Amino acid sequence: MTAPEQDGRRRKGERRRKLLIEATMRVIERDGLPAVSQRVVAQEAGVPPSAVTYYFPAVDDMLVAALTACNDDYLAGLAECAAAPDPLARLAELIVESSGPRRAYVAAEYELFLLAARHPALQAEATRWVGAVDAFLAPLVPDPVRRTGVAAAVEGLFLRCFYAADPPDAAGVHAILTTLVGGQASAAAETSQSRSADSGSSA
Amino acid sequence: MTAPEQDGRRRKGERRRKLLIEATMRVIERDGLPAVSQRVVAQEAGVPPSAVTYYFPAVDDMLVAALTACNDDYLAGLAECAAAPDPLARLAELIVESSGPRRAYVAAEYELFLLAARHPALQAEATRWVGAVDAFLAPLVPDPVRRTGVAAAVEGLFLRCFYAADPPDAAGVHAILTTLVGGQASAAAETSQSRSADSGSSA
């Protein structure tokens, strides 16, 4: 009765499974979701095509696994933002990363949303993400109507950073977020929004 | 020297070209962008596969044409919103339609954004849409920082209406938009935003 994580065979399998998911993400980033196929991913990962079939019975399963993993990653990033001293500033950084090192993840995340309309398993993932964003914003934006609007803006900003020719920088995104959250603050106020006054007044 | 629009041959060709684009949109809505192929679109349109090749030398050309047509359609819708007595309310209706009769167009529009990162021709289309939204919001939101935020929220709301299991209704979207635009107005303010200073926005 060896535990799965101690079984050398299973550990090797898990490692390879992860390798395949990462390869899938790279393919999505480079050539888009339509380019994902067993053979392409296999070559990207440096494994024979049949290995892909072994870990993911169908291509669809591989896609779901990759997109779910991507969502996990984003949720972890969001949790990190919430724990930061200035959550909104950290979120702005996370958003801006979409134009650089994390391009693959944004592409995958939005392919996820698009696929969610047709795929029940991914519908749940999309809902999970939306719920997390709402929870993240709750302490900062008490009004639920405004909060939904800010959440929508976060989605839009992710998207814009991904496809725009000249994406905004972290400071710009931060200014936008504070403006939408603050409400009465008209222009990009230089007030560092680091005080936690709003967390106590309306909890 | 007959004008192209009077030539019976060309008119028939244009009609068929339009038919193919509409078929492409239907395929995108039903099975997603990866499902688009010459043969599938041909069957959807009820024409032989070679007819697709005749009008669109490559599948990529067909995709670009369909997505551009979709963008044209959205830009026309936005122009109509700007001309309405209450632009924001009309925009809310346009957004909510994404969960119903115009599902195909939202799917296509976001596939456009995703493809834009890789395809120059679609990059220009995406920029055109973003510019139009900005122009639409300009009279309503003077502050450019806030305006960019509201524009991002509009994108996010479109997306949410598309994939959400229970999408918001027009009144809800309208409340969100007025809250974000109004700034200090916390809940859905009843202020009718019916000034007609935005007649200059063209295209």
Next chain:
DNA sequence: GCACTACTGGAGCAGTCGCTCAGGTTTTTC
């Protein structure tokens, strides 16, 4: 040693893919 399980990977099948091509029909021009 043995049986058992997890993983490996080459071969191959039926189907679809994008795309070409040669020849056909309809419409316009002269």
Next chain:
DNA sequence: GAAAAACCTGAGCGACTGCTCCAGTAGTGC
């Protein structure tokens, strides 16, 4: 009428697709 232009199509080629099958190998438990 003839010639030209635009539109139309069935056949088919090589490449790729998802997926199956099955004879292997490596690691585990006894």
